[in-house]
Amino acid sequence: MKINTWFGVLExxxxxxxxxxxxxxxxxxxxxxxxxxxxxxxxxLPPEGFDLKxxxxxxxxxxxxxxxxxxxxxxxxxxxxxxxxxxxTPDQRIVQAVEALDDINETTNSLSERLFEWYGGYFxxxxxxxxxxxxxxxxxxxxxxxxxxxxxxLKARDSMGAKLEAADEVLLKGFAENVCxxxxxxxxxxxxxxxxxxxxAPNLTITAGPMLGARLISIxxxxxxxxxxxxxxxxxxxxxxxxxxxxxxxxxxxxxxxxYSHPLVNTSPWWVRGKVARALAAKLSLAARIDFYxxxxxxxxxxxxxxxxxxxxxxxxxxxxKRPESGAKPKKKRRK
Amino acid sequence: xxxxxxxxxxxxxxxxxxxQLATKNLDLGKTVYGEKLIPVEGVEYRTWDPRRSxxxxxxxxxxxxxxxxxxxxxxxxxxxxxxxxxxSDIVSEGAVYAxxxxxxxxxDFIGLASRRKNIFPLLADAGKPDSYAHIVEPVDLIFQDVxxxxxxxxxxxxxxxxxxxxxxxxxxxxxRSIDTAANPKEVFTEEVKKLEQAFExxxxxxxxxxxxxxxxxxxxxxxxxxx
Ligand SMILES: C[S@@+](CC[C@H](N)C(=O)[O-])C[C@H]1O[C@@H](n2cnc3c(N)ncnc32)[C@H](O)[C@@H]1O
Numbered sequence: 001m002k003i004n005t006w007f008g009v010l011e012x013x014x015x016x017x018x019x020x021x022x023x024x025x026x027x028x029x030x031x032x033x034x035x036x037x038x039x040x041x042x043x044x045l046p047p048e049g050f051d052l053k054x055x056x057x058x059x060x061x062x063x064x065x066x067x068x069x070x071x072x073x074x075x076x077x078x079x080x081x082x083x084x085x086x087x088x089t090p091d092q093r094i095v096q097a098v099e100a101l102d103d104i105n106e107t108t109n110s111l112s113e114r115l116f117e118w119y120g121g122y123f124x125x126x127x128x129x130x131x132x133x134x135x136x137x138x139x140x141x142x143x144x145x146x147x148x149x150x151x152x153x154l155k156a157r158d159s160m161g162a163k164l165e166a167a168d169e170v171l172l173k174g175f176a177e178n179v180c181x182x183x184x185x186x187x188x189x190x191x192x193x194x195x196x197x198x199x200x201a202p203n204l205t206i207t208a209g210p211m212l213g214a215r216l217i218s219i220x221x222x223x224x225x226x227x228x229x230x231x232x233x234x235x236x237x238x239x240x241x242x243x244x245x246x247x248x249x250x251x252x253x254x255x256x257x258x259x260y261s262h263p264l265v266n267t268s269p270w271w272v273r274g275k276v277a278r279a280l281a282a283k284l285s286l287a288a289r290i291d292f293y294x295x296x297x298x299x300x301x302x303x304x305x306x307x308x309x310x311x312x313x314x315x316x317x318x319x320x321x322k323r324p325e326s327g328a329k330p331k332k333k334r335r336k
Numbered sequence: 337x338x339x340x341x342x343x344x345x346x347x348x349x350x351x352x353x354x355x356q357l358a359t360k361n362l363d364l365g366k367t368v369y370g371e372k373l374i375p376v377e378g379v380e381y382r383t384w385d386p387r388r389s390x391x392x393x394x395x396x397x398x399x400x401x402x403x404x405x406x407x408x409x410x411x412x413x414x415x416x417x418x419x420x421x422x423x424s425d426i427v428s429e430g431a432v433y434a435x436x437x438x439x440x441x442x443x444d445f446i447g448l449a450s451r452r453k454n455i456f457p458l459l460a461d462a463g464k465p466d467s468y469a470h471i472v473e474p475v476d477l478i479f480q481d482v483x484x485x486x487x488x489x490x491x492x493x494x495x496x497x498x499x500x501x502x503x504x505x506x507x508x509x510x511x512r513s514i515d516t517a518a519n520p521k522e523v524f525t526e527e528v529k530k531l532e533q534a535f536e537x538x539x540x541x542x543x544x545x546x547x548x549x550x551x552x553x554x555x556x557x558x559x560x561x562x563x
Binding site for chain 1: 431440442446449458459466467468472473498
């Protein structure tokens with residue numbers, strides 16, 4: 001019978017003896033790629049318990065066991081490296097970018113707060129914070145330098161803040177520059193995510209918006225995984241704490257995870273949000289599937305979603321009699 | 337004074353102040369996960385942290401570790417190679433086929449694998465042994481630490497294809513990867529039963545013991561093919 005091995009194609013007899021062989025050239029890269037191509041072929045597998053190394057010597061692919069092992073070591077390494085590099089697919093790049101964005105946001109917020117506190121001692125009346133404050137400090141440093149045509153000129157002149165000494169001004173300006181560049185970096189990453197999402201997942205992008213879409217992919221782990229999720233899972237992605245609590249302690253099931261940030265959900269009246277979230281999740285699931293399997297854009301998706309949501313709102317114009325208390329709510333029966 | 341006592345082939349207890357599990361370092365001067373190197377009379381021992389390694393814990397829980405210098409091992413669930421590195425030390429003249437399916441873990445593992453000639457890294461799903469049947473030879477031991485709900489089935493499939501007659505299976509079962517809510521004891525009983533009769537080939541359990549205090553809710557199992 002014919003069998004495939006990493007070093008060649010063999011014809012073996014009933015006792016596993018090699019009858020004929022066609023061994024491959026001893027080129028590490030070639031052997032590695034060939035070996036990878038054999039992964040999914042269900043055909044011509046060696047019989048159970050077949051001694052590959054003995055066969056490799058028998059068919060003179062190698063002269064010794066040590067040569068066999070050292071070649072196999074190189075080949076498996078090369079193949080694994082190849083697979084690892086292939087694993088960095090476009091969706092994985094987006095996942096990395098989303099995670100970097102989260103880190104940058106966290107850092108930017110804490111540095112901005114620090115800057116606000118610090119500069120507040122010198123010009124508490126500025127009314128600025130975040131990026132605007134950082135830009136202001138980079139531009140002027142001490143409030144004494146504020147130009148007469150600047151809207152903050154009078155406030156700066158009459159401020160109760162302390163005098164900013166030169167040494168402190170250098171520090172603060174440098175710090176503010178760092179904060180500004182973090183804001184810049186944030187915009188750059190957001191732009192990267194938006195343009196990558198349009199290419200990788202156009203349907204998700206038009207239905208969820210690029211950032212929410214990217215976050216869904218990031219939490220799912222990949223576009224493939226997101227496409228495989230049932231829409232009930234997509235509905236609560238990002239609410240894992242509440243979900244586990246629900247599973248463990250019979251707490252009420254969460255109605256929405258990060259899809260809450262979608263305008264269609266968070267602008268809906270509270271009594272339809274659960275329904276809206278469910279409808280949105282169903283469309284997102286569909287969008288992710290089209291993106292993963294065909295990649296063709298279906299421009300009608302957002303409209304259809306919008307229609308569906310309008311219908312839900314129209315059918316539920318008023319809040320139910322009693323607002324359900326969160327906590328001790330009995331499990332709702334599914335109404336047809 | 338440093339005292340060295342052999343526990344089994346390739347596995348030692350080195351006493352320098354305190355007693356520590358160790359293997360002889362095959363990759364001289366290098367550490368893998370922050371463990372210590374202890375030279376004793378020209379031999380470099382590498383300490384083995386049982387809290388970081390299920391196999392290390394099994395040694396301390398008095399499992400017979402069926403490994404010799406020239407053993408062939410199929411290691412399922414290599415992760416970044418913490419335990420594989422010690423297995424590689426132990427089977428210095430043998431071979432470790434190390435299967436891991438997460439590319440991210442494999443990325444960390446490759447550096448280690450490239451410095452140790454007896455490691456053969458395989459980025460593959462241990463549930464599909466056919467996908468590496470063209471590479472892996474018959475082995476003396478299958479070590480499995482994949483933390484998956486279908487681990488008994490994975491073990492059986494790999495054993496059918498690769499385990500030598502007289503070979504062994506060492507398995508670490510994590511209760512919570514099977515059922516997050518159930519009582520670990522019940523999960524363990526179920527899993528052992530599965531190994532004994534649910535799949536072909538069937539296993540005969542030689543030893544089963546929890547891995548406390550090193551790993552919570554983990555069961556170590558040593559088995560061989562049922563005759
Ligand atoms: C608990 S960790 C193993 C730790 C490792 N044995 C050690 O002690 O250093 C489990 C590993 O198994 C891997 N894994 C889980 N299912 C797998 C499968 N079906 N095939 C291959 N690897 C798998 C996971 O990616 C993870 O890295």
